[in-house]
Amino acid sequence: MGRTLAEKVWDDHVVRRAEGEPDLLFIDLHLLHEVTSPQAFDGLRQAGRPVRRLDLTIATEDHNTPTLDIDKPIADPVSRAQLETLRKNCADFGVRLHPLGDVEQGVVHVVGPQLGLTQPGTTVVCGDSHTSTHGAFGALAFGIGTSQVEHVLATQTLPLARPRTMAITVEGELPDTVTAKDLILAVIARIGTGGGQGYILEYRGSAIEKLSMEARMTICNMSIEAGARAGMIAPDRTTFDYLRGRDHAPRGEDWDAAVAYWETLRTDDDAVFDAEVLIDATELAPFVTWGTNPGQGAPLSACVPDPASYEDASERHAAEKALEYMGLTAGQPLREISVDTVFVGSCTNGRIEDLRNAASVMEGRKVADGVRMLVVPGSVRVALQAVEEGLDKVFTAAGAEWRHAGCSMCLGMNPDQLAPGERSASTSNRNFEGRQGKGGRTHLVSPQVAAATAVLGHLASPADLSDTRTPAGVR
Amino acid sequence: MEAFTAHTGRAVPLRRSNVDTDQIIPAHWLKKVTRDGFEDGLFEAWRKNEDFVLNRPEREGATVLVAGPDFGTGSSREHAVWALQNYGFKTVISSRFADIFRGNSLKNGLLTVVLDQDVVDRLWELTEADSAAEVTVDLEKRQVLAAGITAGFELDENARWRLLNGLDDISLTLQNEADIAAYEAGRPAFKPQTIQA
Numbered sequence: 001m002g003r004t005l006a007e008k009v010w011d012d013h014v015v016r017r018a019e020g021e022p023d024l025l026f027i028d029l030h031l032l033h034e035v036t037s038p039q040a041f042d043g044l045r046q047a048g049r050p051v052r053r054l055d056l057t058i059a060t061e062d063h064n065t066p067t068l069d070i071d072k073p074i075a076d077p078v079s080r081a082q083l084e085t086l087r088k089n090c091a092d093f094g095v096r097l098h099p100l101g102d103v104e105q106g107v108v109h110v111v112g113p114q115l116g117l118t119q120p121g122t123t124v125v126c127g128d129s130h131t132s133t134h135g136a137f138g139a140l141a142f143g144i145g146t147s148q149v150e151h152v153l154a155t156q157t158l159p160l161a162r163p164r165t166m167a168i169t170v171e172g173e174l175p176d177t178v179t180a181k182d183l184i185l186a187v188i189a190r191i192g193t194g195g196g197q198g199y200i201l202e203y204r205g206s207a208i209e210k211l212s213m214e215a216r217m218t219i220c221n222m223s224i225e226a227g228a229r230a231g232m233i234a235p236d237r238t239t240f241d242y243l244r245g246r247d248h249a250p251r252g253e254d255w256d257a258a259v260a261y262w263e264t265l266r267t268d269d270d271a272v273f274d275a276e277v278l279i280d281a282t283e284l285a286p287f288v289t290w291g292t293n294p295g296q297g298a299p300l301s302a303c304v305p306d307p308a309s310y311e312d313a314s315e316r317h318a319a320e321k322a323l324e325y326m327g328l329t330a331g332q333p334l335r336e337i338s339v340d341t342v343f344v345g346s347c348t349n350g351r352i353e354d355l356r357n358a359a360s361v362m363e364g365r366k367v368a369d370g371v372r373m374l375v376v377p378g379s380v381r382v383a384l385q386a387v388e389e390g391l392d393k394v395f396t397a398a399g400a401e402w403r404h405a406g407c408s409m410c411l412g413m414n415p416d417q418l419a420p421g422e423r424s425a426s427t428s429n430r431n432f433e434g435r436q437g438k439g440g441r442t443h444l445v446s447p448q449v450a451a452a453t454a455v456l457g458h459l460a461s462p463a464d465l466s467d468t469r470t471p472a473g474v475r
Numbered sequence: 476m477e478a479f480t481a482h483t484g485r486a487v488p489l490r491r492s493n494v495d496t497d498q499i500i501p502a503h504w505l506k507k508v509t510r511d512g513f514e515d516g517l518f519e520a521w522r523k524n525e526d527f528v529l530n531r532p533e534r535e536g537a538t539v540l541v542a543g544p545d546f547g548t549g550s551s552r553e554h555a556v557w558a559l560q561n562y563g564f565k566t567v568i569s570s571r572f573a574d575i576f577r578g579n580s581l582k583n584g585l586l587t588v589v590l591d592q593d594v595v596d597r598l599w600e601l602t603e604a605d606s607a608a609e610v611t612v613d614l615e616k617r618q619v620l621a622a623g624i625t626a627g628f629e630l631d632e633n634a635r636w637r638l639l640n641g642l643d644d645i646s647l648t649l650q651n652e653a654d655i656a657a658y659e660a661g662r663p664a665f666k667p668q669t670i671q672a
Contacts, residue, residue, distance in 0.1 A: 015651070015654050015655055015658040016651050016654040020632060020633060021633050022633060024648065024651060024654070024655075026655070026658050026659075026662075028666055028667065029667060029669075035505050035506075035552075036505075036551065036552065036553070038508035039508065039509065039510050039553075042508075047645070049645070054669075054670060055668045055669055055670050056667075056668065056669060057669060058669040063502075063505075064506065076506075078506040078507070079506055081506075081508070082506045082507075082508060085508050096669050096670050116667070117667045117669065118667075119666075119667050122666065122667065127551055127553075128550070128551055129549065129550050129551040129575055131551075142575075143550075143551035143575055144551060144575070144578075145551055145552075145553035145556070145575060145578060145579035145582065146553040146554075146579075147553060147579065147582040147583065147644070148578070148579075148582070150645065151644055151645050151648065154645050154648075154649070155645060155648045155649060155655065156655065156659075157648055157655055159644065159647075159648060161631065193493055193545055193548055194544065194545040194548070194571055194573075197545075197571065197573065197574055198574065224549075224575075227545070227548065227573060227574070228574075229574050229575060248667045248668070248669070249667075250665040250667075254664055254665040255665070257663065257664070257665050258663075258665035261663070261665070292493075293493045293495065293548070314492040314543055314544055314592075315492070317490070317491075317492065318491075318492050318493055321491070411497075411502045411550075412502060412503075413502045413503060413505065413506065430495075430497070430549060430550075432495045432497040432498065432549060433497070433498060433520060434497060434498075434501060434520050435497050435502075438501075438520065439520075
């Protein structure tokens, strides 16, 4: 019987397989950041262990870093201490680090791909659940806890039970107004926040094959919001073209050998998935969340649902709690929800294509009165590219704030937070209670919807902008 | 890791589904660089409400958390496990756990027990009606016991063995050093490197 993409990559990394034990899997790339690594380095110190493979390990600073005044000492002493701890750990153990101020600094899941380190057929881990992002390259990539971070530092392996596989097949042409973010939000609403638990997802079908690498990363990034540790897309010409010439991409004969291997990384025709979900791309529309988990979403044209309409008691209760927290009423049209903050950025939507898409909507328009819009590039490289293209000017001319790279308001570990009761349209990945600041309310949206919402002051898509200009480059 | 064989304690019934790790321990707590001192951050936002179940005086000293489905969704932060342990919880019962949280819990000796939702419902009813009711989680017998309730649970044999003996994963893996070295020797040259070794 044939094998799925996930099974092929898994099998190629088994160091040891024994009856009654989890497989011991080799890890090709270990990404580190300041939040989930300090206790792991402490563990190594206590046991007198070195980092086994410094050549497969890289660190950057992203979660705590400020997005303003980065040339000044970090104001929050606790954040500063955590960053200093990472710097000391990397210096003591010899780990390559791109700290705040470095040209390669940025959100860890933006940095890996842009350096060309994330490659098809590799295993990638990081102490961050959005490591699933790297699956866009046909890598098996998943988030791990700090104990596992220590385990990988010490052994470059992880003992893991083999997950099942689920195909998410998206056939047909996505409408022009529908983005990768809308697609993945619709998938999560369909299968639920626990629907992918225990599975590796493989996104496939004609609609997926047409997507850019940035769009594929957006989709794989949010696999974890459906409960799946990993999501993958088979590598193809789009993947190879993205990688060619990047700093750490193979060169010369290595490139040819790599491509020959990468081309084998497709699910065999006779392979069987443990579960399959079929999505009709043509039926999708701009999608936003109304609740406090990423599965509580609906098309922008819909209304806030009535909790009484849920048959499942626990879903009904969750919807009631969500409406209470979000300050929403059943039946209220989603388009009538006003926001005071718009956030464009994060490992989900902080790449250059995302900024281009948001800028194409903002060009020649203004952020509505009473709305603050933060644009936070995913990395310094993304910021430099955006500046070269003049995107920063588009945002600042519209009245938005152009900030330094980092995780920023996606999780509010740095000063970029919502105040209690404030409401955001955010291109990030989680709308949990308090995620963007205590008492803050989050609606997850695409960059295009974020931009249109900033202009109108309420949840909106570019099609709602009443003037005659047609935004270019939507997708 | 602390070994887990069996535990008996009073319970906290938490009637909520999708308890995400941002609720278990909010992000601003993650700036700490230790594994302890997270107890005050546990469910921090909900604990501001004095009616929240954890704030009830009769729940003080409870060690068994009985939660709704999809407990521990969201981020990979192991701090969520540490916060539950720092507060005093020894075990968490739910009908479904998020994968990363589950893995983290078992690596720290916090036993996460999966039971059918109807058993969770009965545990909720029991422990809401009687805050002194004790719940026993027996890993040797793979059984949860409480007044009128006996329910078996699954846990794969390898994870159970590690927990029962409090074994350190890294030491176990390093016993396979020869296998790791052999794998490394056979890796293709085109695989990425962050630095020249």
